[in-house]
Every structure is written in structure tokens, then in C-alpha cells.
Amino acid sequence: MALSWRRTGRFGVAELFALLGLASFLAARFLPVLELGLVCPFRAATGLPCASCGMTHAFVHLARGEVVAALAASPLGAVLAAGAWALSLADLARAALGLPVPVLPERSLVAAARLAVFAVAVNWAWLLWRGAA
Amino acid sequence: MLARCAHCQNTFETDRFGVQACPHCGQQVHLADPSAPPPPAAPPVPPAASPASPPADGVPAPFVRRSELGFFHAYVETWKLAALRPAEFFRPLRISDTGSTLLFGVATMTVASWFQTLYGALMGAAARNVLEQMLRQMPRGAEFGNAWILKWTSTGTAFGVVAQLVAAPFLALLGILVFAGIFHVALLALRGAPRGFDATLTVVGYAAAGHLIGAAPVPGLASLVGSVWWLALVAVGLAETQRVPQGKAWTATLLPFALICLCCCGAIAIPILAALGRH
Numbered sequence: 001m002a003l004s005w006r007r008t009g010r011f012g013v014a015e016l017f018a019l020l021g022l023a024s025f026l027a028a029r030f031l032p033v034l035e036l037g038l039v040c041p042f043r044a045a046t047g048l049p050c051a052s053c054g055m056t057h058a059f060v061h062l063a064r065g066e067v068v069a070a071l072a073a074s075p076l077g078a079v080l081a082a083g084a085w086a087l088s089l090a091d092l093a094r095a096a097l098g099l100p101v102p103v104l105p106e107r108s109l110v111a112a113a114r115l116a117v118f119a120v121a122v123n124w125a126w127l128l129w130r131g132a133a
Numbered sequence: 134m135l136a137r138c139a140h141c142q143n144t145f146e147t148d149r150f151g152v153q154a155c156p157h158c159g160q161q162v163h164l165a166d167p168s169a170p171p172p173p174a175a176p177p178v179p180p181a182a183s184p185a186s187p188p189a190d191g192v193p194a195p196f197v198r199r200s201e202l203g204f205f206h207a208y209v210e211t212w213k214l215a216a217l218r219p220a221e222f223f224r225p226l227r228i229s230d231t232g233s234t235l236l237f238g239v240a241t242m243t244v245a246s247w248f249q250t251l252y253g254a255l256m257g258a259a260a261r262n263v264l265e266q267m268l269r270q271m272p273r274g275a276e277f278g279n280a281w282i283l284k285w286t287s288t289g290t291a292f293g294v295v296a297q298l299v300a301a302p303f304l305a306l307l308g309i310l311v312f313a314g315i316f317h318v319a320l321l322a323l324r325g326a327p328r329g330f331d332a333t334l335t336v337v338g339y340a341a342a343g344h345l346i347g348a349a350p351v352p353g354l355a356s357l358v359g360s361v362w363w364l365a366l367v368a369v370g371l372a373e374t375q376r377v378p379q380g381k382a383w384t385a386t387l388l389p390f391a392l393i394c395l396c397c398c399g400a401i402a403i404p405i406l407a408a409l410g411r412h
Binding site: 012013016017020051106109110112113114116117120121 | 231235307310314317318319320321322324326327330331334392
């Protein structure tokens with residue numbers, strides 16, 4: 001099965017996610033989110049990083065163009081931020097031009113979902129290993 | 134030509150009419166040939182005797198008809214159905230009304246959050262009073278009556294309350310979208326999302342009905358019960374809306390939490406086992 005296209009209204013769920021992605025960039029770039037002193041409850045309780053530890057740092061570093069620091073904070077966080085921002089821009093441009101939404105075949109969606117679960121596990125293993133090393 | 138399955142609502146390409154299996158959900162679909170002669174006209178059936186069959190694209194929730202029913206009445210009817218009769222509610226539900234779904238979920242979670250903020254502020258004020266009384270009973274404690282710590286707690290609490298009240302609807306929207314995304318990834322990984330993301334989002338939005346119990350004046354416990362109720366509604370709703378077995382829906386709902394628990398246990402057990410191995 002190949003990629004198909006679906007006509008949709010100008011503002012839908014995809015655009016809502018795109019706006020959230022854009023808001024995350026603006027927050028990471030312009031708000032002092034690292035100075036808020038937020039503590040991961042999992043790390044506070046166990047002394048070990050959780051699966052999403054370092055993602056705020058990754059988003060902030062990447063928004064400031066510090067790619068290496070972003071990858072060091074959380075590889076998955078850096079990839080997630082880059083992907084989310086790229087998709088946000090692409091979707092907002094698509095909506096502005098009134099183009100249809102690309103719909104991936106189900107097999108590709110399933111493969112992508114399994115890859116995402118695997119990526120979370122690998123990223124967490126790396127964070128734990130780095131914490132132990 | 135493009136055909137739409139009446140069961141899962143997904144579209145697929147086909148080159149023939151007649152009965153065939155939907156490639157998405159496997160159900161039998163009958164595509165009527167428009168060039169075929171029309172069937173003989175059936176005798177008219179009185180409207181009272183005709184069975185009430187749901188529309189092909191599903192039944193809208195009462196909240197979707199809020200302009201017709203009134204906002205409060207439509208909200209209460211939807212809440213009762215979603216929270217108390219979830220299987221009956223979610224099974225025939227139309228999944229294309231994502232705007233109403235999000236509005237219902239955001240409204241419910243915001244109200245629950247506002248009540249929790251209020252209880253938190255009241256408990257904070259009570260704690261401040263206790264602190265002030267303790268200071269008065271201490272030798273030279275009255276000198277601290279205007280101390281920075283009391284000013285800081287009062288200002289901090291007031292600022293925190295306002296910030297929480299303002300942020301509540303935005304955090305509710307964010308929570309619904311993020312959790313819908315997480316549950317959908319889990320469903321996809323288990324091959325349990327034949328009706329797409331709109332169905333998952335519809336369930337997560339209306340399942341927020343469970344969170345309203347968090348508005349009960351039992352701080353902590355009420356929000357815990359509300360969260361458990363919400364999870365149960367999500368699992369039941371996903372099974373009915375995505376047309377997947379209950380086991381698969383419960384697995385997808387609990388998978389993210391189970392992974393966290395497993396990793397917690399593993400992360401705690403590894404150092405303990407390593408320490409035991411040294412002795």
C-alpha cells in the first residue's frame with residue numbers, strides 16, 4: 001500500500017499538534033524553563049533518571065542551536081524536538097496552502113509505533129548507563 | 134474507485150462492486166452497484182415500527198448537540214453516558230467531532246483542576262495559620278510575625294493559585310493530546326487502531342469525565358480515584374471505538390504505565406542484586 005492523501009478542513013487535530021510543536025519551540029527558546037528548578041519525581045525517589053529525563057534540556061539546547069549539548073542531554077529528546085518542529089512547520093505550511101494531508105499506510109504506522117517504543121527503551125537504557133558510568 | 138467501510142469507516146481502493154472484505158478491519162462490506170436495477174419497492178413501514186438504526190458515520194454525543202440541547206444539559210447527559218455507561222456510549226459514537234470532544238475534555242479537566250487548586254490553597258492557608266501560631270508560642274516568636282518567610286509563603290501561594298487557575302485549560306488540552314498520542318502509539322504497536330487517531334482522541338477526550346471526581350472535597354484521594362476511573366474509561370472506550378478486543382485495549386492503555394513500573398522495579402532491583410552479589 002502506498003502513501004495516500006486526504007482532504008481536510010484548514011484547522012484540525014494535525015494543526016493543533018503543529019501549534020503545540022511551535023509553542024514548545026518558543027517556550028524552549030525564550031522562556032527560562034531551566035531556571036524553574038523542576039525536579040523529576042522518579043529521579044528524586046530512586047536517584048535514577050526516568051525515560052524522559054533530559055528532554056527539557058534537549059529542547060532548550062536545540063532551540064538555541066546547541067546540537068551537541070542537546071544530543072548529550074537526551075538523544076531521543078533532541079530527535080523528538082527536531083522532528084516535532086520540522087513537522088509543525090511542514091503542517092502549518094500545508095494548511096496555509098490548503099494542500100491535502102498525507103496518510104501513511106497502516107503497515108508503516110505500525111512499524112513507526114514499534115520503532116518509537118524501541119527508541120524510548122534504548123534512550124532510557126543509555127540514560128541509565130550514563131548515570132551509572 | 135474509493136470505498137468506505139461501514140464498520141471501521143476507513144477508505145480503501147477497489148475495482149469491483151459486491152461483497153468483499155475490508156483490508157483494514159476484515160469485516161464484510163457490501164458495495165452496491167449503481168448501474169444495477171433498483172430492487173422492488175418495499176411496502177412502506179410505519180415510522181413507529183421501524184428499528185432505530187444508527188447513522189452510517191455513528192451517533193453524535195449529546196455534547197455535540199449543545200446548541201440545540203443547551204450547554205449544561207448536553208454536558209450533563211454526555212458526562213452521565215461517558216462515565217456511567219461507557220461501553221454503550223462509545224460503541225456507536227461518531228468519531229469525527231474532535232472539536233466537541235476536546236472542548237468536553239478540557240472543560241471537565243479544568244473544572245476538576247480548579248477545585249483541586251482551591252482545596253490546595255485552603256490547605257496552604259491553614260498550614261500558614263498553624264505556622265503563625267507556632268511562631269507566637271515561641272520565645273520572641275512574635276518578632277517573626279511579619280517575617281519574610283510568611284510574606285513569601287503568602288505571595289508564593291497567591292501567585293501559584295492564579296498561575297494554576299490560568300494554566301489549567303492549557304494543561305488539560307496538552308494532557309489530552311499527549312495521552313491520546315501515547316495510547317495511539319501503544320495501540321498501533323499492538324495493531325489495534327483500525328479506525329485511526331480520531332477514534333483514540335474521541336475516547337481520551339470523553340473519558341476525561343472520570344476526572345470530574347477529582348473535584349470532590351477529598352484532596353489527593355479524589356484525584357487518585359478520578360485518574361483510575363479515567364484509565365478504566367479509556368480502556369473500555371478504546372475497545373468499543375477502535376473495535377478491538379478488550380484485552381488488547383487494556384494492554385494498550387496500561388502498557389505505558391506497565392513499562393514505567395517494570396523499569397522502576399528493574400532499576401531498583403539491579404543495584405540491590407549487585408550489592409547482594411558482593412556479599
